[in-house]
Amino acid sequence: xxTIQIILAGNxxxxxxxxxxxISTDQPVSSFGENTAPTPFELFLASLGTCAGFFIAxxxxxxxxxxxxxxxxxxxxxxxxTHMVEKILLEIYLPKDFPDKYxxxxxxxxxSCIVKKxxxxxxxxxxxxxxxx
Numbered sequence: 001x002x003t004i005q006i007i008l009a010g011n012x013x014x015x016x017x018x019x020x021x022x023i024s025t026d027q028p029v030s031s032f033g034e035n036t037a038p039t040p041f042e043l044f045l046a047s048l049g050t051c052a053g054f055f056i057a058x059x060x061x062x063x064x065x066x067x068x069x070x071x072x073x074x075x076x077x078x079x080x081x082t083h084m085v086e087k088i089l090l091e092i093y094l095p096k097d098f099p100d101k102y103x104x105x106x107x108x109x110x111x112s113c114i115v116k117k118x119x120x121x122x123x124x125x126x127x128x129x130x131x132x133x
Contacts, residue, residue, distance in 0.1 A: 014040065045085070048119070049074040052090055052110035059109035065102065069095035072110075 005017040009024070012033035016023040025040045027033025038046070049072050060067040070093065077087040092106060 013037070045074070045076060045088070048088060048113065048115045049090060051113035051115040052092075055109045055112045056092065056106055059102075059106060063102070065099065066095075070098070070106075 007015045009015045012027035014025050024037040026037040028035045073091040075089040076085045079086050
C-alpha cells in the first residue's frame with residue numbers, strides 16, 4: 001500500500017510528505033490562515049490540470065512536437081447553494097504553429113489523465129483513528 005504522511009504544521013497549515021517532497025497547504029487569511037500556500041482543495045483541483053498537462057506533454061514528446069507555448073486554463077463552476085464544484089473546464093491553448101491534425105489528439109491525451117479517471121470512478125475512502133506513542 002502506498003502511503004503519504006500528513007503533518008499538522010500549526011495554525012491552519014497542513015503538509016503532506018510524498019516520497020522526498022513536502023507539499024504545503026494553508027488557508028487564506030479570510031479563513032484564519034496565513035495564506036502561505038494553496039488550500040488542500042486548490043491542490044486537488046490543480047492536480048487535474050497538471051495531470052492533463054503531463055499527458056499532453058507526453059503526447060507531444062512522443063511525436064517530437066514542441067510543447068513550448070501550450071497552456072491550459074482550468075475554470076471551475078460552483079453551485080452557489082452547495083459551494084460544490086459542478087463543472088470543470090480545461091481550455092487548452094495551442095501555439096499558432098501547432099499542427100492542426102493533432103488538435104483532437106491533444107484533447108484525447110488530456111482526457112487520459114488518471115486524476116480525471118479517479119474522479120469518474122472514485123475510490124472508497126475509509127477513515128480510522130487510534131492512539132499511538
